[in-house]
Amino acid sequence: VRVVVADDSVILREGLARLLVEADFEVAGQAANARELLEQVEAEQPDVAIVDIRMPPTHTDEGLQAAREIRAEHPGVAILVLSQDVQPEYALELLADGTEGVGYLLKDRVSDLQELTTSVRRVGEGGSVLDPSVVAQLVGRPRRGDNPLDELTEREREVLELIAQGRSNKAIGERLFITEHTVEKHVKNIFAKLRLAPSDDDHRRVLAVLTFLSA
Amino acid sequence: MAPTRAVLWTTAVLALGAGAVVAALVLTGYSDEAVPLALLGLVSGWSFVGSGLVAWARRPENRIGPMLILAGFTWFLAGLQFSDISAVFTAGALRENVFIVVVAWLLLAFPNGDLGRSRLCRTMVVVGFIDVIGVAAVHMSFDDFGGGSPGAEGPQNLLLVGADDTFAAIALGVQRGVGITLSVLTIVIVVYRWLTASPPMRRAIATVLAAGAATFAALAVSSANDATGQPLGELQPFVWLVFATVPWAFLAGLMRVRLARTAVAELVVELGAPDAQGGLRGALARALDDPSLEVAYWLPGHERYVDVDGRAFELPVESEERTVTFVEREGRRIAALIHDPALREDHGLLDSVCAAAALALENARLQADLKARLEELRASRARIVEAAEAERQRIERNLHDGTQQRLVSIAMTLGLAESKLAGDRETVGPIVDEAREALAAALEELRELSRGIHPGILRERGLRPALRQLAYRAGVPVELDVVFDDRLPEQTEATAYYVVSESLANVAKYAHATAVRVKVGQTDGRAIVEVADDGVGGADGTRGTGLRGLRDRVEAIGGQFSLASPPGRGTIVRAEIPCA
Numbered sequence: 001v002r003v004v005v006a007d008d009s010v011i012l013r014e015g016l017a018r019l020l021v022e023a024d025f026e027v028a029g030q031a032a033n034a035r036e037l038l039e040q041v042e043a044e045q046p047d048v049a050i051v052d053i054r055m056p057p058t059h060t061d062e063g064l065q066a067a068r069e070i071r072a073e074h075p076g077v078a079i080l081v082l083s084q085d086v087q088p089e090y091a092l093e094l095l096a097d098g099t100e101g102v103g104y105l106l107k108d109r110v111s112d113l114q115e116l117t118t119s120v121r122r123v124g125e126g127g128s129v130l131d132p133s134v135v136a137q138l139v140g141r142p143r144r145g146d147n148p149l150d151e152l153t154e155r156e157r158e159v160l161e162l163i164a165q166g167r168s169n170k171a172i173g174e175r176l177f178i179t180e181h182t183v184e185k186h187v188k189n190i191f192a193k194l195r196l197a198p199s200d201d202d203h204r205r206v207l208a209v210l211t212f213l214s215a
Numbered sequence: 216m217a218p219t220r221a222v223l224w225t226t227a228v229l230a231l232g233a234g235a236v237v238a239a240l241v242l243t244g245y246s247d248e249a250v251p252l253a254l255l256g257l258v259s260g261w262s263f264v265g266s267g268l269v270a271w272a273r274r275p276e277n278r279i280g281p282m283l284i285l286a287g288f289t290w291f292l293a294g295l296q297f298s299d300i301s302a303v304f305t306a307g308a309l310r311e312n313v314f315i316v317v318v319a320w321l322l323l324a325f326p327n328g329d330l331g332r333s334r335l336c337r338t339m340v341v342v343g344f345i346d347v348i349g350v351a352a353v354h355m356s357f358d359d360f361g362g363g364s365p366g367a368e369g370p371q372n373l374l375l376v377g378a379d380d381t382f383a384a385i386a387l388g389v390q391r392g393v394g395i396t397l398s399v400l401t402i403v404i405v406v407y408r409w410l411t412a413s414p415p416m417r418r419a420i421a422t423v424l425a426a427g428a429a430t431f432a433a434l435a436v437s438s439a440n441d442a443t444g445q446p447l448g449e450l451q452p453f454v455w456l457v458f459a460t461v462p463w464a465f466l467a468g469l470m471r472v473r474l475a476r477t478a479v480a481e482l483v484v485e486l487g488a489p490d491a492q493g494g495l496r497g498a499l500a501r502a503l504d505d506p507s508l509e510v511a512y513w514l515p516g517h518e519r520y521v522d523v524d525g526r527a528f529e530l531p532v533e534s535e536e537r538t539v540t541f542v543e544r545e546g547r548r549i550a551a552l553i554h555d556p557a558l559r560e561d562h563g564l565l566d567s568v569c570a571a572a573a574l575a576l577e578n579a580r581l582q583a584d585l586k587a588r589l590e591e592l593r594a595s596r597a598r599i600v601e602a603a604e605a606e607r608q609r610i611e612r613n614l615h616d617g618t619q620q621r622l623v624s625i626a627m628t629l630g631l632a633e634s635k636l637a638g639d640r641e642t643v644g645p646i647v648d649e650a651r652e653a654l655a656a657a658l659e660e661l662r663e664l665s666r667g668i669h670p671g672i673l674r675e676r677g678l679r680p681a682l683r684q685l686a687y688r689a690g691v692p693v694e695l696d697v698v699f700d701d702r703l704p705e706q707t708e709a710t711a712y713y714v715v716s717e718s719l720a721n722v723a724k725y726a727h728a729t730a731v732r733v734k735v736g737q738t739d740g741r742a743i744v745e746v747a748d749d750g751v752g753g754a755d756g757t758r759g760t761g762l763r764g765l766r767d768r769v770e771a772i773g774g775q776f777s778l779a780s781p782p783g784r785g786t787i788v789r790a791e792i793p794c795a
Binding site: 054059060 | 612615616619620621623624626627628629630631633634651654655658662665666671672674675676680681683684686687688689690691692693694730
């Protein structure tokens with residue numbers, strides 16, 4: 001898998017590149033800001049662009065804007081946005097345009113090489129990634145009136161969070177040490193309890209759950 | 216220089232004497248209408264001298280007074296022409312019109328008493344004197360006034376060289392032509408001055424100049440009448456009557472100033488009333504009859520002037536429209552009045568008003584001083600908040616670019632090290648996990664810290680997304696109602712955000728609420744932030760640093776903060792924050 005890494009911090013950029021090379025990724029280019037990133041993507045047409053959300057010149061949300069631009073002009077390039085802060089607003093903004101080949105991950109996750117490489121591969125294959133912290137905040141957020149989430153069992157809640165993180169039934173099963181079939185049953189129950197239309201399509205499933213959680 | 220009492224009295228006695236002598240000469244003279252002429256003469260002459268004496272005494276620095284007296288005496292001189300005694304008649308006839316030139320001079324010099332820089336006016340006065348003395352003398356050299364033949368009745372013209380009707384007519388024509396021209400010019404100048412004068416000046420000179428203009432109009436008509444063989448009949452008494460109004464008009468003008476004196480008395484009364492219309496400035500403007508009056512107060516510590524609200528005030532440059540009078544009290548400067556220069560014409564009034572209002576001005580000065588200090592205090596509070604906010608942003612940036620990056624990079628190295636573990640996974644694995652967890656906790660703490668310092672999303676996306684994000688971690692269900700989408704000034708947004716975040720933190724900590732409603736609206740250039748919960752209430756805004764800090768921060772940028780927290784009935788925090 002070919003990747004381009006964009007981060008204004010040299011230590012992080014180089015470190016990330018090294019990490020990825022160790023994990024058998026091909027690092028096709030490195031960029032220190034959004035403009036360089038767009039140039040690299042244009043030139044290298046990588047499978048995945050890993051983008052720091054906060055970059056020069058304004059150190060605000062350049063990463064998000066660059067991601068939007070890349071999605072518009074190079075639909076074949078998947079994007080994984082790295083953020084130092086848990087910002088559900090930005091994560092939802094990123095995934096609102098469609099969850100195919102898009103991810104939002106906390107930078108902390110680089111400490112777990114396994115987790116990081118899985119996420120890069122997943123967006124590279126057209127899947128979606130949403131950081132567990134963000135999902136936890138969305139699920140755990142206080143709600144007014146009757147909260148349908150209260151009707152979920154502990155296990156169903158776990159499954160819901162993993163769906164929101166963008167994981168497939170197979171991955172969820174592996175994670176929770178249950179069969180795929182059991183996962184399917186849980187999913188059916190969750191969707192019924194939350195009064196969501198069931199869907200076999202992973203992306204629609206994620207979108208439906210996120211829409212529900214952010215409402 | 217101020218005339219002494221003796222000088223004034225002597226002048227008065229001389230005028231009485233001169234009037235009596237002239238009246239006697241007229242009554243014993245040749246005129247058929249001696250009695251009315253004598254009476255009109257006395258009234259006019261004494262009026263001029265009398266009003267001149269009053270003006271001289273009241274405004275010694277102004278030459279108008281002495282000029283009026285001079286006009287009175289030249290008037291008596293002209294009366295001599297009605298005498299039967301030839302020498303007296305000759306002198307009177309020669310000086311007949313000197314009086315008119317003096318009056319013209321008086322009008323042109325009004326109200327300052329000098330002709331100033333106007334070359335035209337100076338020339339007019341000089342030409343006038345040449346006309347009524349020089350050309351008149353030439354005329355008299357040829358005119359026998361119908362009394363040239365030996366044995367004729369009446370006084371003789373002693374200046375007569377040889378009677379010559381043609382030369383006499385030419386000289387008289389020149390004299391009259393010049394006289395009419397000068398009269399018309401004087402009227403034009405007077406009317407022009409009246410039209411271009413500022414309102415107080417206009418009022419000050421209106422009556423005098425009207426009478427003067429009327430006089431010269433009458434004179435011009437009379438001269439034209441005489442030159443064309445008197446188609447309107449004898450106009451002389453009529454002209455005299457108009458002349459007689461001039462000193463009265465002047466006296467009326469003086470009375471106006473006298474009335475202004477009572478304005479000072481009214482001012483004193485008004486100053487006693489607590490809420491005079493328009494405040495102190497209004498009272499002063501009425502007393503001085505200058506609606507454009509401005510008052511500036513002196514701040515000794517700052518060496519500058521401020522207005523009544525304590526805002527900096529720049530004194531205008533001295534000009535024809537504005538001039539400045541400084542008010543002192545016990546030797547210290549307290550204020551400056553910025554007014555129409557015409558007020559300078561009556562120093563007495565300005566001085567009395569300043570003296571009468573000095574105490575009130577001193578009080579107002581102290582208030583303005585206080586307001587200026589408050590304004591300074593407010594500005595310095597705002598600066599402190601601004602500096603603190605800038606410092607917060609700087610710290611947040613440093614945390615983000617420095618410490619956080621390094622921790623992440625350590626985490627990365629850790630991940631790399633873990634991937635290199637081959638055989639020792641069993642023993643080293645748990646240690647690496649431990650380190651990773653500690654790192655994650657440290658990063659989370661840092662995140663928490665920098666979120667509290669300055670949320671990036673506020674700057675990047677504005678109030679609504681920032682508040683929405685805040686609501687995710689509020690711990691209590693939040694109903695968010697932000698009724699506008701446009702961005703507000705940075706300072707306003709930051710303060711509004713701070714109000715909501717602090718309030719939500721308080722709700723989570725103390726209120727035991729089941730719901731919070733956050734409302735952000737906009738009215739009249741102010742953002743209205745309201746955070747209402749359904750908790751236990753009883754919050755005390757004077758205790759604890761949280762609410763105090765909120766109030767301080769809101770008020771520091773000119774906003775208003777209020778707290779309603781009746782026990783058992785929830786808490787409402789409300790802040791009005793200026794959008795500027």
